Amino acid sequence: MDKVYDLLSKHWGYHAFRPLQEAIIRTIIAGRDVLVFLPTGSGKSLCFQLPALCKEGLTLVVTPLIALMKDQVTQLAQRGVHAEAIFSGMSSVEIERRLDNCLYGNVKLLYVSPERLQTDLFKLRATTMSITTLVVDEAHCISQWGYDFRPSYLAIAHFKQTIPKANTVAFTATATKRVKQDIQNRLQLNKPLLFAQTFHRPNLIYWVRKTDHKDAQLLKALKQTAGPVIIYVNTRKKTETIANFLQKNGMTSVFYHAGLTTADRAIKQNLWTQNKVRIMVATAAFGMGIDKADVSLVVHLDLPASLEAYCQEAGRAGRNNVTAYAILWYDLQDIILLKQKCKESYPTIDQIRKVYQHLVNYYKIAVGSHAFVTYDFDLADFKQTTGLYTKEAYYGLKALELEGFIQLNEAYYQPSRVYFLLSREDLYAFQVHHPAYDWCIKGLLRLYGGTLFTPYCTIVEKKIAQFTQLAESKVQEQLHALHRLKVLEYFPQKATPQITFLTPRYLATDLPLPIHKIEQRNKTAYQQIESVIEYVTNDRRCRLAVLLDYFDENELVCNQCDICKSKVTRTIKDELITEGRNYVMHAIRQGKQDLKKIIEAVAPEKEKELLDVIRAMLDRKEIYYQYPGQLQISESSDISVPAVAVQRSGKGYVEKAKTPLVK
Known part of the structure; x- marks a missing residue:
């Protein structure tokens, strides 16, 4: 048997490939550079x-998704393949051990973040490893025109000089023509072979509706469908709110977001993948690497930030080729919030300089000093001291980090969290019987x-600690004790948040920001949300056609989305209205002016429809009542109608002649 098929059967249990897979695999084995566009x-x-x-040798996989690294390493181990991953939060000892495994062990794949490629340690160790293939996952991140640009990806081309004999393989799900070219140029691919598969799947139906009653619409859709469901929202709190709402309405659901512990995420994911609960309510943090083919419905209750992100998330439905739906509900407020979020997430040059000025003042740093100096960082105190709003400070710091002026450790993004397990009544009883914890609990509540x-x-x-006048160590001690007593759940920070200045301090006015690049990135972000808004508010053009056009693919009309269905409905309705008007005008011309007799002459199921037509004609003054119950054609009416006769049948109006009668 062919080795490729032998390994496919042995480790994955398959005997055939999906479209394009075999060609891509054989091209990579042959040592060619490859650029691949495969949908979710x-x-x-x-x-x-x-x-x-x-x-022979090692395949190095570069990906920004830590969860994906862990999932794939675990899945490969279950298939009997040794893989390793290196990501933030590991000790130097653990990193060294894993690198040693890649050098001396039987490791076949090593997953790393793009930032890791820039470290001196990794560059040095890479030269000692036999790296034969470099895989760049989520390759769209290298393009400033992409929806998730990451400057760290720009270092990949330079790193390739460390492993000159390795071929480069770049993967992404969807990309515009401009982004595709940018990936090829920035990764310095050598005459790459391109493989592209449309993201369109005939079994996936797109549906968009404007509504002020999302909850009711959601329940209706869930009751009308069967099978696993993913519901996407934009905030962590909303995942919990929607999941609780569904549970109260008798539906099994769990919520998922990046703020949960690794153990909690794994538990919730397993409950859903094993069909122990039907509905997963999640932020965009959920979905990467999830191998579940039978998802029948993906719902968006909030607007996505880009059509790229939307297609990736919607594409998680119907992978088993059974009819599935991607439904998006929105209202006017959603559009306002999307624009507001974009404005907050992409600060202007002046806003970035403002946050930088506050930051150096906060630490009292002199101009020209403090390169590569690290400080403890308290975001709450920083905001209070400087008077900045939370989002203003957060996105300003993120922009400074993105441009390489500062570095924030992981603890900055994961502050301490608490959740009371007892009700208010039970908590009061606990305070009465355990006075030693009373002051700490009161401080929390206040x-x-x-x-x-x-x-x-x-x-x-x-x-x-400041509020209760207890030592901070005492507060932490009591919170841990209350956690053990099951009064509350306490998740302390993984470490003290720290901020490192990577350059000497500049005058804010002289901060060397790449102005054109930042402005272009902001412009691209605004263009992306405008594309989302245009997509959802469109009421004339096939949903699939809009998406295919956005990704520079040949347009197709699906005949299944809400737009296509509404066109069919409108056409049928227009035909019925025209037919009804023709019948009324013809009846009156034939001397049958009596309203009751006109109505009785049609099929029973058509009576209401004909009454609606007559009311519309009266409103437009095409006809009028000459006497009570007796209709007459208005003098101003210039409608030409065919001669038709109507019989009582299940089909309603039956056309007998096409000779026009002109008044």
């Missing part, structure tokens, strides 16, 4: 995992109130 659910991972087993009873409230131990 097309079996992208297999395309680089299987060649890794066929080739500072954070009712949010403590909803999972999970972000807290700052330093702030609690």
